[in-house]
Amino acid sequence: MESIMPPRRALAEGFAESLVDDIIAGVYPPNSPLPGEQDLADKSGLSRLTVREAVKSLAAKSVLRVEQGRRTFVNDPSEWSPLDPVLLVARSSHNADRVTLPRKLLEARRVVEVAVAGFAAARRRDSHLEQLRSTIEAMEAAHASTEVEAFVQADIRFHQAILAAADNPFITALFQPLEQVLLIGRRQTSAFPEERVHAIEKHRGIYEAIASGDPAAAQSAMAGHMAQTEDDFDSFVVKHGTVLDLLNEQEPPHDPTKRR
Incomplete structure (x- = not known):
């Protein structure tokens, strides 16, 4: 042949x-x-x-x-080019960008996702709330079994469900090029069990605010989540002196909750 x-x-x-x-x-x-x-x-x-x-x-x-x-x-x-996903992924491993790029991504997320949470609270339907509930349950299950990748995927789906509830295709299009870099960032912090606990707590608060239909409460809850994510990045990832390069399949730090 x-x-x-x-x-x-x-x-x-x-x-x-x-x-x-x-x-x-x-x-x-x-x-x-x-x-x-x-x-x-x-x-x-x-x-x-x-x-x-x-x-x-x-x-x-x-x-x-x-x-x-x-x-x-x-x-x-x-x-x-700042919106090319391949280049963003490559830059995330560049020494000069290993810490600064995740910080700038968090800034961008704070600017957009706080507003998006408010839109979602005003426009959400029952199907969106069910998606949010199911992703939180998936995060809880993944944390309990220390399955970091499953936790990250559920975390990403949670935020995608909020975007869907906000019902603004222009905002959704803005976030699409960032998905791969967002995955890297979540893998970095979610490798630490303490951060997963924080994320679950903040996601529950966001869900409750969106479910209540209160845009101001949803924005406040999302702002709190962004602040906690930045604190966790500083406390866990930066404190360890390096950004985890999970693209190269390095071992994450030891998880004391995982049974041997």
């Missing part, structure tokens, strides 16, 4: 991601020139057209800058 070669677009996307990984790893530092197309093609085993397409795509996202008549240079990660 003849092998089917991947289309050039898929090859270019894959090579673009590998270039981003190399940049983050320091192979190509900020403001350094990128090797020429032929050198990159020889090194990767890809065609010059594929390499050119990958470089163009990264230039469009401000990862690279092409100076006419000279060469292609690497931009500092702070200049990269």
Whole structure:
């Protein structure tokens, strides 16, 4: 059977991601020139057209800058497109962004999600309340069994249910590019059992406020959750001197509630 070669677009996307990984790893530092197309093609085993397409795509996202008549240079990660999920995930492992980027994400969440909670309280239906209840129950079960990933997924579903209840497609669209980075952030803090307890308590308060139909109470409850999340990030993640790189499947810290 003849092998089917991947289309050039898929090859270019894959090579673009590998270039981003190399940049983050320091192979190509900020403001350094990128090797020429032929050198990159020889090194990767890809065609010059594929390499050119990958470089163009990264230039469009401000990862690279092409100076006419000279060469292609690497931009500092702070200049990269802020709404590209692949780049956000990559930047989350960059030394300069491992703490600052999660903090900025929390700022963005506070600005948007507090208002969203108020909309949800005013517009929620019974189906939304059932979704919120079920996700809290899933969080409780996952915490009891120390299943961090299941806890994180339930946590994300809770906030998605609030977005659905708020019934504003523009706000939902704003959050879509952030989902992957939000997952990373929740994995970082949820690896600690104390933080999971805090999250469950705050989520219950948000649910009760939304269920009561009181927008001001819902906003206050969400603001309290954001403040607690920031405190937990400082107390657990930053205090341990590093941000957990769960994308690389490192072991989370020992959970004293887990039976051996």
